[in-house]
Amino acid sequence: MYDRIRWEEKTLRDKAKEKGIKAELIDAKSFPVDLSSKKIDKFGDIVLQRCIGYFRGLHFSAMLESKGISVINSFNTSLLCGDKLLTSLQLTKAGIPTPKTYVAFSMESALDAISKIGYPVVVKPIIGSWGRLISLVKDSESAEAVFEHREMMNNSLLKIYYIQEFVKRPPRDIRIISMDDEAVTAIYRSSTSDNWKTNVALGAKVSPCKITDEIEEIAVKTSEVLGGGILAIDAMESEDGILIHEVNSTIEFKGAATASGKDIGSKILDFVVRKYKN
Amino acid sequence: MVSCKCPECDGDIEIPDDVMDGEIISCQDCGEEFEASFNGKKEIKLKPAEVVAEDWGE
Numbered sequence: 012m013y014d015r016i017r018w019e020e021k022t023l024r025d026k027a028k029e030k031g032i033k034a035e036l037i038d039a040k041s042f043p044v045d046l047s048s049k050k051i052d053k054f055g056d057i058v059l060q061r062c063i064g065y066f067r068g069l070h071f072s073a074m075l076e077s078k079g080i081s082v083i084n085s086f087n088t089s090l091l092c093g094d095k096l097l098t099s100l101q102l103t104k105a106g107i108p109t110p111k112t113y114v115a116f117s118m119e120s121a122l123d124a125i126s127k128i129g130y131p132v133v134v135k136p137i138i139g140s141w142g143r144l145i146s147l148v149k150d151s152e153s154a155e156a157v158f159e160h161r162e163m164m165n166n167s168l169l170k171i172y173y174i175q176e177f178v179k180r181p182p183r184d185i186r187i188i189s190m191d192d193e194a195v196t197a198i199y200r201s202s203t204s205d206n207w208k209t210n211v212a213l214g215a216k217v218s219p220c221k222i223t224d225e226i227e228e229i230a231v232k233t234s235e236v237l238g239g240g241i242l243a244i245d246a247m248e249s250e251d252g253i254l255i256h257e258v259n260s261t262i263e264f265k266g267a268a269t270a271s272g273k274d275i276g277s278k279i280l281d282f283v284v285r286k287y288k289n
Numbered sequence: 290m291v292s293c294k295c296p297e298c299d300g301d302i303e304i305p306d307d308v309m310d311g312e313i314i315s316c317q318d319c320g321e322e323f324e325a326s327f328n329g330k331k332e333i334k335l336k337p338a339e340v341v342a343e344d345w346g347e
Contacts, residue, residue, distance in 0.1 A: 013311065041326070063346065064342060064344055138343065138344050140345065140346015141346050143341075261346075
């Protein structure tokens with residue numbers, strides 16, 4: 012199930028054809044669901060949920076699961092990964108190293124939170140991806156400007172201030188693709204000279220990364236606390252070791268496939284088939 | 290390959306035979322993006338593509 016065709020959706024379609032997997036591609040936007048009906052036809056036995064819109068995919072997953080259809084990733088995993096605040100809560104509860112984070116619900120308390128962390132800080136929306144609206148805030152003038160703009164925006168989610176320490180790290184992060192308890196591949200995403208962010212969507216360069224014992228252990232533990240499934244776990248190399256800062260549950264894997272040379276599309280489909288058979 | 294008119298600039302848009310429902314098609318003339326929509330029928334319609342929303346991503 013998808014709502015926009017990316018490179019990944021085309022790859023999955025072609026790989027399914029190659030493998031002889033009977034897969035129907037369904038655009039979530041073109042399918043009304045009767046909540047009162049006992050089952051939903053057309054969706055088969057298992058659904059790989061690939062919506063680009065977080066809320067659309069999340070709510071569709073809830074409907075499918077309530078009608079007895081398995082969804083990868085599950086509603087619960089999508090919920091926890093799609094909201095950075097909920098992800099952080101799971102990580103800290105499980106003792107998984109993650110950047111120091113404060114959450115505040117007003118501009119004043121957000122500034123108070125920064126005074127506890129110290130500049131620079133990274134301010135993120137709790138929902139969103141591709142580095143969108145993520146700000147590196149270096150001083151109080153910038154902080155006030157960012158918060159003032161957010162206060163004026165007619166969007167309740169942007170009035171939840173998720174503030175994180177700016178971790179000292181090389182100009183790159185590590186993306187680990189995991190499927191349940193297996194770290195399938197890892198790549199470095201290196202920021203470009205004109206942008207501190209490491210999102211591939213913003214032009215970050217990708218290169219292979221060896222899966223060390225430390226990386227594998229933290230990836231498996233992270234996957235476990237978020238309910239498993241197919242995840243893209245983002246990690247940073249801090250002075251004190253690996254930190255997990257974000258986990259994505261509707262993964263884009265073009266960069267990882269290119270850098271690692273691995274057929275991630277096939278691995279995803281094999282995983283889905285395995286889940287179906289179990 | 291099917292050809293149709295761009296709803297924005299009336300230019301010719303070529304649609305590949307293996308187009309998927311929901312696939313984004315750009316007009317080569319004006320650059321506008323459209324979504325190929327079958328809506329349960331065989332005939333393809335072009336509707337304006339959705340723009341990036343705050344919850345879009347991975």
